[in-house]
Amino acid sequence: MAVILITGGARSGKSKRAETxxxxxxxxxxxVATAEAQDGEMEARIAKHRARRGTDWIEREVPLDLAAALVASDGxxxxLVDCLxxxxxxxxxxxxDWEREVDALAATLSNLKSPVVLVTNEVGLGIVPDxxxxxxxxxxxxxxxQLVAAAADEVEFVVAGLPMKLK
Incomplete structure (x- = not known):
């Protein structure tokens, strides 16, 4: 079993790397899709991801109950969770209570049998929001x-489509 976290900035190539x-x-x-298509722009993003992946994936839409979905799909x-x-x-x-939910996810990751690859954005590298x-x-x-990275077996940071192994 492996837990792999892939992080990076927007449009850095995280999702493509995670699919590979x-x-x-x-x-x-x-x-395991966490996005909800609430507008045309998000619908287009989702369609682009689906087209790139192809039809050999089982898709699950999980906007909230992620830990439970990972347990239910284990074995x-x-x-691929896109995105945290x-x-x-x-x-x-x-x-x-996002803190409780994140703690539950981190605890769940250590008990899974099947591999999981998680995508997240590194949002703290820019200016302080106003x-x-x-x-x-x-x-x-x-x-x-930080919590998911601590629970992960591997962590990669993707920049310009190039992965850097952090853990």
Whole structure:
């Protein structure tokens, strides 16, 4: 079993790298999508990802209950979670206790049998946001990424499509 976290900036090549890593494991891969198509732009992004992946993936849409979805899908092919940052945004928007949910995810990762590859954005590398909500999200994402990275067997940082192994 392997837990692999792939992080980086927007449009850095994280998802493509994660798809490659997930396909390297035996069995039919499972794509665990956390995004919700709430507007035309997001619909287009989702369609682009689907077209690139092809039709050999099992797809699961999981905007909130990620730990439970990973447990339910355990024992089959490798799972690709894309992405933790959107999942965190969904949790915060829904008024859920994101800290409890992230702790539960980190604990779940150590008990899985099938591999899981998780994608997240590194949002703390830019300027300090000018509003409290954005600062709160940036801080929460940093905490989440640290906890998941600690639970992961491998961590990669992707820049310009090039992966750098961190752990």
């Amino acid at each position: 890593r997930t396909r390297a494991f035996p069995g039919q891969p499972v794509y 089959g092919g490798a799972r 940052t959107l999942w965190l945004s969904n949790l915060m928007h829904a008024g859920r 509003n409290a909500l954005a600062r709160s999200f940036r801080d929460a994402a940093g905490i989440m990424n």
